[in-house]
Amino acid sequence: MAKSNKCDWCGVEVLEDDGYRLIQPKRNLGATFCRLEHVVPWLMQKDDWHIWNNVQVPENVSPLDARTGTELDEDALYLIHHRGDARISDGFADKDGVLAWAKAGGRYST
Numbered sequence: 001m002a003k004s005n006k007c008d009w010c011g012v013e014v015l016e017d018d019g020y021r022l023i024q025p026k027r028n029l030g031a032t033f034c035r036l037e038h039v040v041p042w043l044m045q046k047d048d049w050h051i052w053n054n055v056q057v058p059e060n061v062s063p064l065d066a067r068t069g070t071e072l073d074e075d076a077l078y079l080i081h082h083r084g085d086a087r088i089s090d091g092f093a094d095k096d097g098v099l100a101w102a103k104a105g106g107r108y109s110t
């Protein structure tokens, strides 16, 4: 089964080398977003995940929560920014962490 390539919030086409993917490796779940801002309303209002095949913890991701710095366990969620060939991944202990981080503007907030 092909991965969804429409934004799960607004429905626009998201190319494989663009946008964000939010995954839960333990439960084989994922969702697609055209941009970080769309993660926030989706998590708060929809939170409807897709079952994806073989969802893996991203390579080279920190074992620590991107927001709190605590060690992640198998329940962790990962937000992956696809930018060309680059895959920039951040891990979170729970959905609230993803939400707070995305609201704050993600990796590029100060």
Ligand SMILES: [Zn+2]
Pocket (backbone or CB within 6 Å): 007, 008, 009, 010, 011, 012, 033, 034, 035, 038
């Ligand atoms: Zn969108």
